[in-house]
Amino acid sequence: MFHITNFSEYEKAYKQSVEEPEVFWKEIASYFQWNKPFTKVLNWNFNEPKIEWFIDGKLNITENCIDRHLPSKKNAIAFYFEPNEANGVRISVTYQKLYEEVCKLANCLKSTGVESGDRVCIYLPMIPEAVYAMLACARIGAAHSVVFGGFSAQALKDRINDSACKVVLTSDGAYRGNKQIPMKATVDEALVDCPSIEKVLVYKRTNQAITLKAGRDLDWETEVNKQAAVCAPTYVDSEHPLFILYTSGSTGKPKGVLHTTGGYMVYTAYSFKNVFQYNENDIYWCTADVGWITGHSYITYGPLLNGATSLVFEGVPTYPDAGRFWKIVDTYNVTHFYTAPTAIRALEAAGLDFVKPYNLSSLKVLGSVGEPINEEAWHWYNTNIGKNNCPIVDTWWQTETGGILISPLAGITKTKPSYATLPLPGVQPMLVDDKGNEIIGNNVEGNLCIKFPWPSIIRTTYGDHERCRQTYFASYTNLYFTGDGCKRDENGYYRITGRVDDVINVSGHRIGTAEVESAINMHEAIVESAVVGYTHDIKGQGIYAYCIVTGDYANEETLKKEILETVTKHIGAIAKPDKIQLVKGLPKTRSGKIMRRILRKVAENDFSNLGDTSTLLDPTVVEEIKKGRV
Ligand code: 7RM
Numbered sequence: 001m002f003h004i005t006n007f008s009e010y011e012k013a014y015k016q017s018v019e020e021p022e023v024f025w026k027e028i029a030s031y032f033q034w035n036k037p038f039t040k041v042l043n044w045n046f047n048e049p050k051i052e053w054f055i056d057g058k059l060n061i062t063e064n065c066i067d068r069h070l071p072s073k074k075n076a077i078a079f080y081f082e083p084n085e086a087n088g089v090r091i092s093v094t095y096q097k098l099y100e101e102v103c104k105l106a107n108c109l110k111s112t113g114v115e116s117g118d119r120v121c122i123y124l125p126m127i128p129e130a131v132y133a134m135l136a137c138a139r140i141g142a143a144h145s146v147v148f149g150g151f152s153a154q155a156l157k158d159r160i161n162d163s164a165c166k167v168v169l170t171s172d173g174a175y176r177g178n179k180q181i182p183m184k185a186t187v188d189e190a191l192v193d194c195p196s197i198e199k200v201l202v203y204k205r206t207n208q209a210i211t212l213k214a215g216r217d218l219d220w221e222t223e224v225n226k227q228a229a230v231c232a233p234t235y236v237d238s239e240h241p242l243f244i245l246y247t248s249g250s251t252g253k254p255k256g257v258l259h260t261t262g263g264y265m266v267y268t269a270y271s272f273k274n275v276f277q278y279n280e281n282d283i284y285w286c287t288a289d290v291g292w293i294t295g296h297s298y299i300t301y302g303p304l305l306n307g308a309t310s311l312v313f314e315g316v317p318t319y320p321d322a323g324r325f326w327k328i329v330d331t332y333n334v335t336h337f338y339t340a341p342t343a344i345r346a347l348e349a350a351g352l353d354f355v356k357p358y359n360l361s362s363l364k365v366l367g368s369v370g371e372p373i374n375e376e377a378w379h380w381y382n383t384n385i386g387k388n389n390c391p392i393v394d395t396w397w398q399t400e401t402g403g404i405l406i407s408p409l410a411g412i413t414k415t416k417p418s419y420a421t422l423p424l425p426g427v428q429p430m431l432v433d434d435k436g437n438e439i440i441g442n443n444v445e446g447n448l449c450i451k452f453p454w455p456s457i458i459r460t461t462y463g464d465h466e467r468c469r470q471t472y473f474a475s476y477t478n479l480y481f482t483g484d485g486c487k488r489d490e491n492g493y494y495r496i497t498g499r500v501d502d503v504i505n506v507s508g509h510r511i512g513t514a515e516v517e518s519a520i521n522m523h524e525a526i527v528e529s530a531v532v533g534y535t536h537d538i539k540g541q542g543i544y545a546y547c548i549v550t551g552d553y554a555n556e557e558t559l560k561k562e563i564l565e566t567v568t569k570h571i572g573a574i575a576k577p578d579k580i581q582l583v584k585g586l587p588k589t590r591s592g593k594i595m596r597r598i599l600r601k602v603a604e605n606d607f608s609n610l611g612d613t614s615t616l617l618d619p620t621v622v623e624e625i626k627k628g629r630v
Pocket of ligand 1: 247292293294368369370371372373394395396397398399400420482483484496497498499505508509510
């Protein structure tokens with residue numbers, strides 16, 4: 001049964017999903033349109049890893065997102081578009097219009113030479129075209145690689161080259177609050193060094209001045225309007241790549257997480273329906289950006305697969321003021337609202353005067369995603385937004401998991417502040433100690449692993465399968481390792497406590513400390529740096545950088561400014577350190593390993609239990625670091 005409507009149905013579904021996973025998922029998969037039925041539900045081993053779902057099945061995910069709904073929902077709204085400027089042009093996109101826009105863009109991609117199996121980079125603001133772009137790729141079997149609009153030219157270039165994209169879909173610029181951000185100029189800078197790119201399609205959003213390179217750059221509207229509004233779906237194998245999405249890990253450059261078609265479709269649709277309990281005529285709004293996995297699974301695919309009506313928002317929570325979210329909820333009668341704890345904390349800090357003017361009585365379900373939600377933010381959200389009347393779904397998942405794995409089902413699972421509560425059907429969590437021994441029983445804590453595949457699990461990291469194995473499947477034999485620490489309470493409820501690796505979570509954005517360090521080290525005056533996370537009231541975690549300076553520099557203030565510029569250039573503004581401390585040395589063991597534990601404690605302003613520092617290569621650096629804390 002696709003839709004779970006009460007707790008005993010959840011228990012029944014969960015039990016079956018563990019005891020007879022193939023029977024369970026076969027039935028869920030039968031709710032979709034397959035061009036050719038699958039012959040086997042699952043093949044897997046976590047050692048290679050090799051994971052295949054709905055084997056031999058052929059399908060097109062956009063047929064399931066759009067065509068399938070047309071007979072009953074032609075004129076129903078797929079999504080409303082709310083622009084950055086509250087008085088800008090609002091658009092309502094019906095399922096019929098969505099069909100036509102996606103078909104035209106799909107034909108346009110074909111005309112530029114894109115074929116099934118190719119990769120297409122999408123670098124766009126949060127406008128309807130971003131959704132059309134993802135679906136147009138999927139329509140013709142090309143894999144999309146969406147790059148968040150806040151990433152720099154350098155970061156964009158690395159991502160385009162890693163998966164050898166053929167085409168970039170972008171816009172002239174983007175509106176963001178009271179700012180106008182260049183997009184095309186950033187693409188131009190990236191493409192100086194991207195040999196695989198053949199064409200660039202440029203959508204005019206801001207009408208700012210741009211240059212078009214003859215033979216390469218095309219005007220979006222001109223090209224799209226030449227195309228027929230019908231495009232037969234390309235049927236692909238269930239395991240055909242659907243998209244690549246780059247995400248940060250504890251070492252080196254970002255990894256291209258690869259998701260495939262059939263399993264991702266089944267799981268995002270199933271999890272959307274059951275976690276949010278979305279019903280006909282509800283208005284769902286997820287405030288994420290399509291540049292992150294939340295935008296992929298719960299703005300584009302999950303809602304559309306369910307024939308839902310949702311909202312696509314171009315702007316930011318605090319423009320023109322901190323009441324923007326609540327004003328939108330009031331205007332559209334939003335019933336389901338899904339956002340990140342960092343936004344909740346920022347809006348809480350702005351004060352209730354920004355909430356009071358608006359009628360929020362349409363709300364039925366609230367969601368949280370991206371990082372642990374602290375109890376205080378949970379209560380503020382529950383009291384002031386939900387008016388003690390809306391279940392909060394604290395949804396834990398990752399880019400690699402494709403969909404929500406641990407979460408309450410709205411109105412069905414009893415919630416507990418700061419707990420993601422229970423696994424969805426098909427998800428088998430396991431806590432292990434550092435040696436990989438299972439931690440059994442309740443009231444325990446350990447590293448969170450999953451012991452059985454679910455349909456939307458990562459298949460590989462693009463171009464480097466060994467890295468996928470190393471990162472997720474090699475820490476513990478036969479387990480998928482999440483990188484998160486986790487508690488299980490007396491009732492078996494899960495609470496994710498945060499990363500146990502060198503990944504920090506800044507405003508719900510995953511940032512690898514190694515990535516920031518290598519960006520900082522690009523500055524000529526810096527030889528070495530160490531980056532750690534520390535507790536930040538609004539962002540959840542802030543970035544603290546210790547930098548060893550050897551080169552010449554004018555003065556401390558200028559140098560720090562230059563370091564920030566270097567990081568912005570190499571990664572993007574989201575990775576800028578909140579605090580920079582210039583140091584003469586870093587605490588290292590005799591073997592040269594940086595003692596990050598000490599650096600984390602100093603960043604937290606906690607000088608207790610720094611441990612035995614006498615064995616360090618140079619114990620005096622610890623005193624220097626403590627004194628110089630910023
Ligand atoms: C969806 C997303 C994944 C990391 C993950 C966690 C953290 C996400 C929650 C959470 C506690 C949550 N994908 N995380 N959701 N921690 N409670 N509800 O964010 O790939 O960008 O990040 O985010 O550490 O490993 S992500």
